[in-house]
Amino acid sequence: MQLVFCSSRNLSFTSSPKAVYNSGHDVVTLTEPGFNYFISSNHAQCASGQRIDVLVIHDPSRSVPPPPPSKILPFGKIYKVGDSKGWSGVYDSDYLNKWSEEKQFHVGDSLFFQYATDEANQVLEISGHLEFESCDPTSPVAVHKTGHDLIRLTKPGVHYFISSDSGQCEAGLKLRVVVGPLPKVVTPPNVHKKMDFSLKDHFKRWLGTFRYHHHH
Known part of the structure; x- marks a missing residue:
């Protein structure tokens, strides 16, 4: 059984979910005010009531506690998948493999x-090598479909991504990324560390490096 995150209360079971959780001990952070809808991937169980609506209310008087120190990750590099070709512009079956x-x-x-958005062109994060090799889209860990998805690598190990379009996936539109552990940072004594920017600000600064600068 999986937990499915939906964007609408009336979303049919077969429609594309916003996210899919299937670890059995999923922690979902509610980051925006409004309604959030979760249903069971088992249609019969969902129909019998295994679903939940969660209303998130913004309260400016309450501050969000920071995560425990062990969970705070420094912001690393941002890699545009496929570089100039992007994600959906890949037609060489070995291009993304070499890129990674x-x-x-x-x-x-x-x-x-980065890619053009439509229902048949989504990025699926999957959990295993067999699903990756066979381009199996049936049990994704997460579904990304904004066309400009920024996905942070929070765990070491092998991460797998495939196109939701099986034909494009079989043609090579899939990515395997081997993630190493957090690199050790040696900080000189008596030096104050600057506060990390939010991921959004870090992303904007990274995009700004591609702009043309005039030299005097």
């Missing part, structure tokens, strides 16, 4: 997927 092997990814780094 040429880089060293670490916990805290982020992947930026």
Whole structure:
């Protein structure tokens, strides 16, 4: 059984979910005010009432407590998947494989997927090598479909991403990323560390590096 995050209360069971959780001990952070809808992936159980509506109310008087120190990750590098070709512009079956092997990814780094949005062109994060090799889209860990998805790598190990379009996936539109542990940072004594920018600000600064600068 899986937990499915929906964008609408009237969303049919077969429609595309916003996210899918299937670890059995999923922690979902509610980041925006409004209604959030969760249903069981088992249609019969969902129909019998295994679903929940959660209303999130913004309360400016309450501050959100920071995560425990062990969970705070420094912001690493941001990699645009496929570089100039992007995600959906890949037609060479080995291009993304070579692209990934040429880089060293670490916990805290982020992947930026850029592509044209439509129902058949989504990025599915999957959990296993067999699903990756067979382009099996039936049990994704998460579904990304904004066309400019920024996905942070928070755990070491192998991460798998495939296109929701089985034909494009079989043609090579899939990515395997090997993520190394958090790199050790040596900080000189008596030096104050600057506060980390939010991921959004960090992303904007990274995009700004591509702008043309005039030299005097």
